[in-house]
Amino acid sequence: METETKLRNSEQYVAKSWIRKHWKRSMGLAHGKTQKELFREAAKGKTILNRAIDFLDIRVFKWIYHYLKSRFGSKCEFPDYTPFKDDNGIYALLATPSKPDAAEPVRISLVGDWATGTREAHGIAEFVKKDSVHFTIHLGDIYYVGTKFEVKDNMLGGKVQWPLGSRGSFALNANHEMYARGKGYFKYLLSSLDIRNGNGGMLHKQRASFFCLKNEHWLVIGLDTGYHSIGIPILELIINPNARLHSKLMEWLCKDVLLQDDKQRGVILLSHHQYYSQFESGYDKPASQIAQLLNRPVLWFWGHEHRYAIYGRYTTKRGRLQAYGRCVGHGGLPIEDIEDKPKSCRKCKVGLVLYDRRERTRVGKSQTPVGYNGYANLIFEGKRLTVEYKDTKQTLVKEKWEVGDGGVLKGISIEQLVDDDDLVIHEGSRLEDAIT
Secondary structure, rough: OHHHHOOOHHHHHHHHHHHHHHHHHOOOOOOOHHHHHHHHHHOOOOHHHHHHOOOOOOHHHHHHHHHHHHOOOOOOOOOOOOOOOOOOEEOOOOOOOOOOOOOOHHHHHEOOOEOOOOOOHHHHHHHHOOOOEEEEEEOEEEEEOOOOHHHHHHOOOOOOOOOOOOOOOEEOHHHHHHOOOHHHHHHHHHHHHHEEEOOOOOEEOOOOOEEEEEEEOEEEEEEEOOOOOOOOOOHHHHOOOOOOOOHHHHHHHHHHHEEEEEEEEEEEOOOOOOOOOOOOOOOHHHHHOOOOOOOOOOOEOOOOHHHHHHHHEEEOOOOOEEEEEEEOOOOOOOOOOOOOOOOOOHOOOOOEEEEOOOEEEOOOOEEEEEEEOOHHHHEEEOEEEEEEEEEEEEEEEEEEEEHHHHHHEEEEEEEEOOOOOOEEEEEEEEOHHOOO
């Protein structure tokens, strides 16, 4: 114990910890060792769709080569909806637009950090397909740097196919897409995703990195926190940019969505980056921008962190927007963060209620523990919303909401359906804190 304490206080330990946090994690390399072991296991007698594929056998220097090769140069221009007279990025949150009935259930699957090409991603895709949802939404991150070839392999069926909704699919932009300056995402991926009319006919391709699903009672708004999540190459891996929302997106929220004037609908925000976190740093600049237009609490789903976690209503001093945070960034990579503990310092406490540290299996000679992958389903029925948090075996947690007067969200109930001590209720919290 004394030796361990000395090591932890040594310069060597501090240096290694710093590298792991700011370098490996930024580049998605924190999973390298386990991925290599998974590859060896999965490659034995498996078909290509069911193995972890060569994505998992990547070497650090190989990744650095591709990052440097792709990263330098100008970013893709930020597209919006102004060139299109027939498309303003706002679509009907209805099961069948030709028969508008807000009471008919509408189902959406949200999956974060999925586009990895792993067997985990394939497994999640198969479960989403079985749910027969109307919309599927990827919360961002195409590994490793979002090139055209990685978009094809890890998103569009080259190795793993993104599950499509009967009414359409969307993909948010993220930092990994922008490591290749957005070229694979903006020029190749968006034109491959369809928004349909409910009868199988295509209405539009996805034309921008932001969108809104809208009905009589709800607004579901997809935000692009990825475009400004990169800065000066290399330095951006050490000092995180603020992930602010583009001015064109803000103008769209004002002039098309009319967010500042909407006083009747419940608001759900989707983004790649977390507003706040009790495990890592947050990005509260987008929240402060939204707060200029909205002064009531929102339900906010994000990815980026490879974990499942639920937060109660919280606002940061700079963000100024009250939000019920939901992290669902555990869609595709082997989940190696299950042993991470929440930060406990006073300023680090941001309303954490529940997090998943269940062990699914151990892999490789080192017997590295990995957790469960999962996703969230949203079911809209009139003013009511049910959210189901799932892994590849079962539904873990189910929560219900309702839109009240003035578009205020009301938590109706929340239920933990799996009795497991490693589906942790954070110290000092009650499950009900997530909806009050």
